[in-house]
Amino acid sequence: MAERLKRFIAIIKKRRTPIGIIVLLAAAVGLAAFLWGDKASASDYITARVERGTVEVNVAATGTVQAVTTVQVGSQVSGTVQWLGADFNSQVKRGQVVARLDPAIFQAQVDNARANVTNAQAAVQAAETEIINQKANLQAIKANLEVTRVQREDALALVKRYQDLKNVLSGRDLEAAQAQANAAVARYEQAAAQVAQVQSAGATAKAKLDQAKASVSQAKAQLQQSQLNLDHSIIASPIDGVVVSRNVDVGQTVAASLSAPTLFTIANDLTKMQVLASIDEADVGQIRQGIKASFSVDAYPGETFSGEISQLRLNAQTAQNVVTYSAVIDVANTAMKLRPGMTANITIPVAKRDNVLTVPNAALRFKPNLSEKEQEALRQKMEQRRQEREAQRQAGGTQEGQPAATPQDQQGQQPAPQSAQQPAGQPGDTAQSGGGGQRQRGQGGQGSGGGQRQQGNSNQSAPASGGGDSGGQRRQGQMIWVLTGTKTIEPRFVRAGLTNGRVTEVMGGDIHEGDIVIIGQNETGNSNRQPAATPFGQRPPGAGGGGGGRPPGR
Template sequence: MKRRLIIISGIIIVSIIVVIFIFRKSNNSNVVFKTTQVERGDISTTITATGTLEAITTVQVGTQVSGVIRNIAVDFNSIVKKGQLIAMIDTTTLAAAVLESKASLARNEATLTFNKKKYNRIKELFENKVVPETDYDEALNSFQTAKANYMSAKAQLNRALTNLRYATITAPINGVVISRNVDIGQTVAASFNTPTLFTIANDLSKMQVEASIDEADIGQVEKGQKVEFTVDAYPDLVFKGKIIQKRLQPIVVQNVVTYNVIIDAPNPSLKLMPGMTANIVVYVKEKHDVLKIKSKALRYNPTQEVMKSYFSSLPDSDKQKRMSRMKQFASNNSAQQGRAKRFTKVWVKNGENIKPKRVKTGENDGENVEIIAGLELGDSVIIGQDIVKNNNSSKKRSPFLPSRHKKK
């Protein structure tokens, strides 16, 4: 490690010596700096994801009885109310089953009445010891059997009536029909899996987005955070929402782990439709009214042209000190790379003079970075430079030297 530091320090010193040598040999160009101002404003840290729009409540309407579709009262995009008729199944067979159950119930009711009277008569005779116990037991058994058969027939009638009611299919919720899977005359069979006839979405003016967040980012996501998203159908419109749920169940696809979050998505204009893909930006951190500069200022490094001017403008007593600081910056910046808040170096322009300045940064959204310490509002920070050739090199001055004022 020590050997590596010695090598790096040697390279930096040699580079500085070369820069000074080049400056002494060439002095025929001017440097034009591009700057940005330190300003106050908001800064946000975001993560991006994709998701799918869906209705908050979607109900699949099926049938619990088999038969032929006789009537369909709604179509795609129809607005329905809870309890509204949406389809009818032919009731011929079901009505016949009701009549058969009623007849069976009447027959069993008559049998029950007869056996009840017989039981009461035999019971009275048995209590008076007129008939043997076997006659009493036989009458009791016949009465109980008739009673059970009557109750069974009554249950069968109730089931037949229920099936007849099931032939009338109504909307279970208020909403809009987004799917119709049957036509008039089609036969539907209700078995173990109830066939889906319609899909009804409840109130498309209030929708939600189910988004997939990478496991590396899910730790930053919390309920209530602001979300903005766009859809391909309206690329120029930005829709807003907020996170209402973070689900704990992991989704693993080809060894990639994601987690689903649910985003509230108001849709008063009804532009959003179920199934649309949403391109999402989640604002995980927001700071307001802070000092900030362009992030590219942190990436600016002076060229040889600038460095030779900078060192030539310094007194001999300061050159060694500056060289030491430059080496320290080089080692510290590599060790502190990636920290949310760290000290780093920027170059500040003040009139015709420029100099490096140590600053402490905060949140960085990729375009702007928060300045915690080291700069003041209105400071000009260098973000780039252009080299302008100048044939009259004798008039060129270093940007690090103080301005000269002519005496009047």
């Protein structure tokens, strides 16, 4: 074929016509397309190096800075503010008077209650005097009762004597004696009735005394209540601290009919603060008491504050169908930079791995576009490696550091037909690309993705694949593509571990530090190559999966 090409060029040179030049160029382009159009060079791939580093998974949350102890000072009585003894940012001590209400009404109530007490005490004295009088009357009546009893007995004895002497005495004398006896008996009965009446009056006097004493107690209680209202018109600070807010002015009327109005808000000690963080229910399982946390506030950009989680509350908060749990973070505020009410952007580290092999998440999502010849070559190579591993297992187990065979290797599965494959760039690709939130597009020669344009990139940690758990762990075997020293690509199986959404820990597999992994594929030189199924039954991504060029139709 080379000899024919030389003859053809010689003929064109002899004629030296424009048509010949055009034909020559067309032939050269066609020959180049025939020889190299079905091969992908190493420059078509975007690569990164396998390195050792630290993988840290963080939970992001927001919260509010607040004092450890905050007291709202209110008024228990209604009235008009007459005097204020504290203002914003005022330092106050416990028991210090911070406000006074107009005491005129309360003082009048105290005076009225005191008069009622005096009146009730006078009633008690009157009741006691009445009891003494009734006791004296009772004694007099009892003496009179005794006199009438003697007279009755004497009159009855006289009647009996006259009856014995009725033959001597006249009937008139006997009748007179009988009448006197009857009168004596009547006087005795009258005296007895008077004794009962005086005793009843004495009991009534005692009841009046008890009633008067109860009135005294009631009047004293009313006096005490009026005195308390008068005392509550003087408002004092319940704690040592600083006034955070003042809600009233002199002359303002406060009404405490239903609830106590808040006059001041006092924070106990601003050198010790708390951050009340709202933790999403998806992350709360990773949070525990004693974890260190860091946060920043908008007032001091670039500065980070640290604290420790002291409490994870069980009470759930639901807002717009989002369930969160409150975590309390204790923070030292010796520099007095933090102020109550600041919004804190919180980062809570929940897992960390130091000095581990890491690969970019884009490498785990990458799937190359292979021609049928390349697929066949890779299929044969993987079949050979499967047979070697099978022989090693039969000889006594897998050698240390050798990756476990995948289900495709063990069963020798053939790739699914192209018609059954999902076309590149479809939404279903997200199941393979993972939850890192970083779907790359339009990469062109970057190393490890530092200058790559990404969509949905988030600082929050997330699993790099759909199979990872909430802690950023990726335990299942995954396949990555490595650029070998001969500038060819081959798949390697790895066991992924912790991920922070950008890089993933490699816990095992056929990969080493310094290996070159592929994270994307340029569109240049591949536009004429149709996406084809890989030799492992995996659907082809559009233009290099999550780390390559723009998917078809974009």
